[in-house]
Amino acid sequence: MPATCSSRPPAQPVSGWRYWRFAADAGRLISVSQRGFSWEPGAVLRARCVGGGHPAPDPGCSCGIHASADLASLREHALCLAPGVLVVGEVALWGRVVLDDHGYRGQLALPRRLWLVGGDQGGDLRTLEALRGYGVPVATMADADALGSASAATRAFLAMSGPGG
Numbered sequence: 832m833p834a835t836c837s838s839r840p841p842a843q844p845v846s847g848w849r850y851w852r853f854a855a856d857a858g859r860l861i862s863v864s865q866r867g868f869s870w871e872p873g874a875v876l877r878a879r880c881v882g883g884g885h886p887a888p889d890p891g892c893s894c895g896i897h898a899s900a901d902l903a904s905l906r907e908h909a910l911c912l913a914p915g916v917l918v919v920g921e922v923a924l925w926g927r928v929v930l931d932d933h934g935y936r937g938q939l940a941l942p943r944r945l946w947l948v949g950g951d952q953g954g955d956l957r958t959l960e961a962l963r964g965y966g967v968p969v970a971t972m973a974d975a976d977a978l979g980s981a982s983a984a985t986r987a988f989l990a991m992s993g994p995g996g
């Protein structure tokens with residue numbers, strides 16, 4: 832049986848951008864998609880197709896680890912409706928990578944850089960410390976830089992109407 836050759840990204844992985852929720856109590860990045868996949872610190876995330884019965888990503892399906900080509904494309908095309916702590920970051924994608932309309936769907940992924948979105952509230956230091964568990968550079972990014980206007984407006988509304996603020 833061959834050793835898994837996928838435990839670390841190749842020298843030139845595909846670079847993509849995406850959003851996550853951050854579950855501070857669990858110290859985990861969670862995908863903002865309906866599936867809510869958990870990204871374990873330091874572990875390579877492997878795509879799977881739930882219910883598709885084929886290796887992910889498949890060109891004819893929507894499975895795989897989604898990422899936009901760059902931050903501008905992410906802001907424009909990825910509507911982020913998740914309330915709570917939001918993180919934006921750059922990921923390495925490798926293995927099988929499918930070109931999508933505005934980015935990529937990959938088979939294997941690891942975060943490369945992470946930014947806590949809206950880094951000016953109290954409690955950020957603790958969140959930043961937790962994000963460092965991923966072993967990559969961590970910084971903060973203002974809402975206006977990380978989010979398109981529709982996402983920012985939605986999050987502002989959710990923050991005002993959400994339980995307990």
Ligand SMILES: [Zn+2]
Nearest residue numbers: 880883892894
């Ligand atoms: Zn699929």
